[in-house]
Amino acid sequence: MSGLSLKNVSKHFGMLEVIHDLSLDIADGEFAVFLGPSGCGKSTLLRMVAGLEPLSGGEIHIGGKRIDALAPGDRGVAMVFQHYALYPHMTVRQNVAFGLRNIGTKSDEIARKIAAAAGTLEIAHLLDRKPAQLSGGQRQRVAIARAIVKQPDIFLFDEPLSNLDAALRSRTRIELARLHHRLRATMVFVTHDQVEAMTMATRIVVMNQGRIEQVGAPMEIYLQPATRFVASFIGSPAMNFLAATPTGDANGRIMVRLADGTTVATAIPAAALPASGPFTLGVRAEHVLPGAGSPARVDVVERLGERTLVHALANDGSTIVYDEPGDVAPAIGDHIQLTIDPAHVHLFDAAGRAYHADRIA
Amino acid sequence: MSGAASSGIGRPSWANLLFVLPYMLVLAVLLIAPVGLGMWLSFQDYDMLGGWAGGVGFENFTNLLNDRIFLGTVRNTVIFVVLTTPAFIVIGLFLALSLNDRTRRSSALRSIFFGASVLSVTIVTLVWRLVYLPDRGLLADTLAIVGLHGLDPVVSETYALPAIAVVTVWWIIGLPMTLFLAALQQIPAEIYEAAALDRTSRWRTLLFITLPSIRRTVVMVAVLEIILQFQLFGQALLITGGGPNNRSRPMVQFIYEAGFRDLQLGFAAAASQILFALMLLAALAQMWLGRRQDGAS
Ligand SMILES: Nc1ncnc2c1ncn2[C@@H]1O[C@H](COP(=O)(O)OP(=O)(O)OP(=O)(O)O)[C@@H](O)[C@H]1O
Ligand SMILES: [Mg+2]
Numbered sequence: 001m002s003g004l005s006l007k008n009v010s011k012h013f014g015m016l017e018v019i020h021d022l023s024l025d026i027a028d029g030e031f032a033v034f035l036g037p038s039g040c041g042k043s044t045l046l047r048m049v050a051g052l053e054p055l056s057g058g059e060i061h062i063g064g065k066r067i068d069a070l071a072p073g074d075r076g077v078a079m080v081f082q083h084y085a086l087y088p089h090m091t092v093r094q095n096v097a098f099g100l101r102n103i104g105t106k107s108d109e110i111a112r113k114i115a116a117a118a119g120t121l122e123i124a125h126l127l128d129r130k131p132a133q134l135s136g137g138q139r140q141r142v143a144i145a146r147a148i149v150k151q152p153d154i155f156l157f158d159e160p161l162s163n164l165d166a167a168l169r170s171r172t173r174i175e176l177a178r179l180h181h182r183l184r185a186t187m188v189f190v191t192h193d194q195v196e197a198m199t200m201a202t203r204i205v206v207m208n209q210g211r212i213e214q215v216g217a218p219m220e221i222y223l224q225p226a227t228r229f230v231a232s233f234i235g236s237p238a239m240n241f242l243a244a245t246p247t248g249d250a251n252g253r254i255m256v257r258l259a260d261g262t263t264v265a266t267a268i269p270a271a272a273l274p275a276s277g278p279f280t281l282g283v284r285a286e287h288v289l290p291g292a293g294s295p296a297r298v299d300v301v302e303r304l305g306e307r308t309l310v311h312a313l314a315n316d317g318s319t320i321v322y323d324e325p326g327d328v329a330p331a332i333g334d335h336i337q338l339t340i341d342p343a344h345v346h347l348f349d350a351a352g353r354a355y356h357a358d359r360i361a
Numbered sequence: 362m363s364g365a366a367s368s369g370i371g372r373p374s375w376a377n378l379l380f381v382l383p384y385m386l387v388l389a390v391l392l393i394a395p396v397g398l399g400m401w402l403s404f405q406d407y408d409m410l411g412g413w414a415g416g417v418g419f420e421n422f423t424n425l426l427n428d429r430i431f432l433g434t435v436r437n438t439v440i441f442v443v444l445t446t447p448a449f450i451v452i453g454l455f456l457a458l459s460l461n462d463r464t465r466r467s468s469a470l471r472s473i474f475f476g477a478s479v480l481s482v483t484i485v486t487l488v489w490r491l492v493y494l495p496d497r498g499l500l501a502d503t504l505a506i507v508g509l510h511g512l513d514p515v516v517s518e519t520y521a522l523p524a525i526a527v528v529t530v531w532w533i534i535g536l537p538m539t540l541f542l543a544a545l546q547q548i549p550a551e552i553y554e555a556a557a558l559d560r561t562s563r564w565r566t567l568l569f570i571t572l573p574s575i576r577r578t579v580v581m582v583a584v585l586e587i588i589l590q591f592q593l594f595g596q597a598l599l600i601t602g603g604g605p606n607n608r609s610r611p612m613v614q615f616i617y618e619a620g621f622r623d624l625q626l627g628f629a630a631a632a633s634q635i636l637f638a639l640m641l642l643a644a645l646a647q648m649w650l651g652r653r654q655d656g657a658s
Contacts, residue, residue: 052554073560085551089573098569099559150559 453537475535580651
């Protein structure tokens with residue numbers, strides 16, 4: 001039993017309010033990812049859980065026990081820092097053993113734990129080196145080993161992959177997911193990289209400016225973003241946003257007209273929407289289909305290898321990005337026609353709140 | 362390797378010499394030439410009044426090694442270095458650790474401790490003469506409280522040198538403190554955070570995180586202080602004049618008196634060579650020790 005629970009947590013640095021009255025429950029064994037743009041307060045929140053930053057208000061509980069007044073070492077958490085924070089003058093072995101020595105663990109037990117962790121993370125051959133003699137990826141494994149041997153209730157990771165190259169990052173992602181599965185420990189992982197969040201999380205906490213925008217499973221957040229911010233932040237390329245005016249309903253589903261005059265018969269229940277106000281229609285690139293439909297002109301073609309993204313300009317000048325399904329992409333300046341798949345559009349009201357079609361189970 | 366040579370990077374170029382030439386010239390005229398001259402002088406019989414009376418081989422050195430007063434000054438100087446250098450390290454480090462934060466109080470205290478270094482040796486010795494004043498000085502008054510009377514360190518064979526050491530440490534503790542502060546601020550905060558999460562006690566943090574991180578600075582301060590304190594002169598001259606019974610006379614005072622009072626330049630130069638050799642040996646030993654630990658840890 002080692003869930004994490006934040007209750008009305010707030011934080012300000014002087015006059016600057018960084019975390020606003022934030023509440024969140026993370027269940028035992030979850031892999032929770034705090035995802036948000038730079039400066040939104042992810043690290044601050046994590047450091048408050050670790051005890052490295054005092055709270056301005058609220059409570060933090062781990063496994064049902066209030067811990068926000070305890071010293072960092074007494075909270076049952078282990079942290080992997082972005083820059084690893086290994087002790088530079090100690091060997092890898094000493095680095096990993098240090099925390100165990102501090103609490104008086106017996107030497108043979110320390111040796112056993114180090115051997116086990118070294119095996120898991122494949123660092124057995126590095127144990128007698130100093131951190132300066134390791135590559136970034138190796139240092140990162142050592143930092144994880146140092147966390148593992150403590151057998152904490154909760155692992156905290158602050159962007160531990162951001163210093164790795166792309167190939168190593170994707171490999172480490174998979175290894176971390178595997179590690180989580182094996183240890184069944186609660187993990188909290190901070191990142192601004194949505195791919196990391198989508199691939200590893202059991203639950204994603206999307207943050208923006210010190211507030212939680214949405215908490216949900218990865219696909220839930222992808223398919224049903226709660227706000228326009230989440231919709232724009234998750235998914236690559238970013239969702240297309242087009243101004244939309246409601247024109248009535250058909251069978252209880254709202255119909256909207258876009259700025260270029262196209263009418264889209266959405267699958268969103270009309271009753272859910274507020275009576276009036278400007279709306280924005282959101283649709284992902286894969287749900288914009290070339291062929292028949294409204295006229296547009298090709299502006300940019302992005303070839304990504306496994307897919308090709310085409311940026312097209314509609315009649316009214318708005319940009320729409322779509323996934324070109326064919327092998328032959330159109331050339332810049334080509335005139336094409338686009339249709340929006342009405343089953344997959346979202347509407348956002350002026351406050352950014354999202355309205356979706358009922359989910360097809 | 363051979364590829365690098367043809368690219369021009371890493372290949373010595375005579376043009377580079379041009380940039381260091383002005384410095385080299387000044388160095389040669391003001392440092393290397395006098396050192397060479399001093400070495401040459403130490404093997405001559407050179408009297409300022411009598412003039413140059415030719416080379417005498419090692420006679421100046423053998424005379425020195427048979428001179429009880431000179432040997433006493435060597436002993437005094439070494440004792441002084443042994444008294445002050447560890448004090449500079451321990452007290453300097455203690456001050457740096459205590460004042461390594463952003464509070465106003467610490468910043469004020471840092472300025473005060475460093476402030477004393479700015480004073481000239483005459484002012485400092487004057488202040489301490491008052492402290493050491495028999496019967497009325499701060500030291501005498503303080504000792505009187507615990508019932509000790511009549512202790513005047515300035516005229517005590519046992520306490521004269523330690524009294525000068527205390528003055529010296531008080532005077533220039535600011536420099537080691539500042540060097541240690543600079544080193545402490547280089548230690549990344551994340552390491553201390555990791556240590557806090559590792560439940561490291563304050564004592565173990567000092568021992569296993571802080572000290573190893575500033576070991577180079579400790580060695581540097583030690584070497585610096587050894588070199589500086591071997592050159593003890595002003596404080597001793599002004600507080601005790603080298604007495605009582607030569608018990609606080611340092612080597613530099615001996616050299617000064619031999620050269621400038623007795624005008625025996627060759628003899629004084631030979632004593633300088635011995636001082637130089639001692640300083641070099643001590644500093645090398647210290648650096649060697651530091652490097653050995655580097656490899657061992
Ligand atoms: N010690 C501090 N003093 C003042 N402001 C701070 C301090 N630490 C963080 N902040 C501010 O708090 C906000 C949140 O910072 P935080 O480090 O939590 O961001 P983050 O979400 O981790 O961003 P990144 O992805 O860039 O690491 C930022 O606006 C930052 O400027
Ligand atoms: Mg951060």
